[in-house]
Amino acid sequence: MAGALSSIIHANPRARAFSTSNPNHPLLSRRPTVLAMSTTDQSYWSSIHADIETHLKQAIPIRPPLVVFEPMHHLTFIAPQTSAPALCIAACELVGGHRDQAMAAASALRLMHASASTHENLPLTDRPNTRQTVYHTFGPNIELLIADGMISFGFELLAQTNDPDQNNSVRVLQAIIEISRAMGSQGVMEGQYNESQYGESDGEKLFPAAWLHNVCKKKEGALHSCAGACGAILGGGSEEEIEKLRRYGLYVGMIQGIFNRFERNEWSWKEVNELRELALKELKDFNQAKVKTISRLVETKLCNV
Template identity: 55%
Template sequence: MCVTCSSTFKKTSHYKSGFNSLHSLTAIICFLSPPFMAGGLSHFHGRPSFLTISRSNPSRPSLCHRPITINMTQTQTQSQTQSYWTSIEADIAAHLKRAIPIRPPVSVFEPMHYLTFAAPRITASALCIAACELVGGDRDQAMAAASALHLMHAAAYTHEHLPLTDRIRPKPAIHHAYSPNVELLTGDGIIPFGLELLAKSIVKNGSNSDRILRVIVEITRAVGSEGVVDGQYKEFLCSQSKGEESWNLGDIEYVCKKKEGGLYACGAACGAILGGGSEEEVQKLRKYGLYVGMIEGMLYGVGRNKKGMEGEVEKLRGLATKELEIFNGRKIEKICSLVQAGLCSV
């Protein structure tokens, strides 16, 4: 299921290392230039699958609604950003491998394991972790939710790519390791398993039971009839009646908002909830996730290769960055980089 950015950089001083010197740059409003991010997240948004990789915070500073000023050294920040997202993805993959081993009955868990890791990775799961850490939480607090989000995505991806015969324009061909009936039933089974992961996390984080319950509601709404399913249905209707070349902007925006937008918004909000963020922080990160997800959908979902998307993506980047202004003074470079990551995908 299955991200405007103008760069304003000011040269300040020279940072000298043992064998070279780097220019220290000040990025206003966290707008990163495309060349800067090209190496940082290209691996992350190239859509590989997991098969390719084996608390409330009373000390939180008061909210500050001011323009964001971020000091960074280009090469260092690029490397740190890449390492940050890579580590999150590795942790999510490891958690899922422990949660879904191939065990008896093999006829059930082997396809479940395979289809979970065959689905392309999306940033929504990692955004859940990043949002949790941004508001002062620990990675472990959001790991079950991040894993559940990937499972929901994997189920939807499996259902969307079933080899149906009545599609006017079939989805791009992918390898099917199992029959359509097995993939359909396995996708159905993955969804409740994700909710089970969340429910079991209450035992480990008993004091956060209210937050986990809220997260369960957030996820079911995001992937159900009010979210992803609604977007899938709209996409199906438009494809049947108009063909993919005749979509209008309103149709594209609707589908992107319900599918990628809703899932990313859910991921960011769930992370903030589990990390003990304030309600304002939860809602700001929810909107940030919505815009990031819509960018993803416009660049690589139903909006891919459609005319007029560049202008819409530019607007969404500006809106997304504005939602992070309340976090000024915290280390937001990594999470903010997502508004530029789309430039790096192929």
């Protein structure tokens, strides 16, 4: 992950399409840019990112039935990235856990995010103009079905990490509940629905601030909040640590949500800075050597150039 926040800014295909299709739009003057992280921090995030990639490639080999695994492999790795899986691992390590303990949860989060992105890009008959720039390699029908399977597959990966030697079954079940809530009724699903109400047909209209706040909270916010909590749960964190990392994730996600929609937002640096301060407050009781790295998710200096 070469610069966690650069991945934030480029995670949203709508933002990408907008910025390339209309390079002279006046709102582009508000585009945030990212200063590079230190080499140590960068190599920490890169190593997490590479480990998740390796784990997922092993979990989704291209094997029979090819009608299932070929598109699943493709859709998982072509989807826009999110920093939620990496946050899940970093949260696990912050509370003293080992990376392996959170690897399946991180992979599940990436699968579910890829599934949600795939479904969001499907050309349904009542949203025929949705993301016309998205090419459907396998056709919408198979992409619909495979993305359903990716949700189940994420839960399967996580449930399989039950290990009698680690006596971790209760923690794994807690993580399953966290992810199911974040992806379902109390998070991403509601955010996706609300966001879909402002389709591309609205052109370049700015999003209202209250609406933006809610969408960022329910989409990127819920996903990262869940990632922080899951990492802490699986790493054996205390109740207090779990709640702190849940809130840290929420603020990280909300900031990312704002930048994902930066070209059509009524956002202000004041709001971003407030969220950043709230986020950092949640980290102050942890091991400060480790905090330095995880806090880069919100501390990377942003310049309004």
